[in-house]
Amino acid sequence: xxxxxxxxxxxxxxxxxxxxxxxxxxxxxxPAAAAAAAASAGMVSGEVxxxxxxxxxxxxxxxxxxxxxxxxxxMVFRVRDAALLAQLKxxxxxxxxxxxxxxxxxxxxxxxxx
Ligand SMILES: [Cu+2]
Numbered sequence: 001x002x003x004x005x006x007x008x009x010x011x012x013x014x015x016x017x018x019x020x021x022x023x024x025x026x027x028x029x030x031p032a033a034a035a036a037a038a039a040s041a042g043m044v045s046g047e048v049x050x051x052x053x054x055x056x057x058x059x060x061x062x063x064x065x066x067x068x069x070x071x072x073x074x075m076v077f078r079v080r081d082a083a084l085l086a087q088l089k090x091x092x093x094x095x096x097x098x099x100x101x102x103x104x105x106x107x108x109x110x111x112x113x114x
Contacts, residue, residue: 042067043095045113048088049074056082058107065098068105078106087112 050059061074077098079085084107088094097109 042097043109043111044098046094046096048090048092048094050076050090051085051088053082053085056085058085058088060094060096060107062096062098068098068100075105078104079110080106080108084110 044063044065046060046062048058049061052058056079057076058079059074059076061072062070063072064070078101080101088110093113095111095113096107098105099108100106101108
């Protein structure tokens with residue numbers, strides 16, 4: 001127990017002293033940078049296999065989707081905003097966010113992967 005307390009409190013003290021030594025401007029930017037990183041971390045890479053504008057559906061070969069507990073696969077998603085499909089074509093590389101909406105796997109955000 002003594003060991004555990006010692007190893008836990010020392011890093012905490014170091015972290016606190018490091019934080020207080022950061023100049024004010026850098027500290028003010030940190031939350032925004034962290035939020036941006038978190039947002040892009042939720043995006044998953046994929047490749048468009050089929051675009052079905054009439055049905056508002058998109059077939060994507062996607063990488064691991066941790067949020068939905070899915071391994072890489074090719075599958076059909078609903079698309080929440082059909083306007084997202086307008087620019088897409090088979091073979092496009094994309095980054096997207098998928099969620100379960102009314103029980104259906106649905107793309108809620110999508111952008112081109114440059
Ligand atoms: Cu899947």
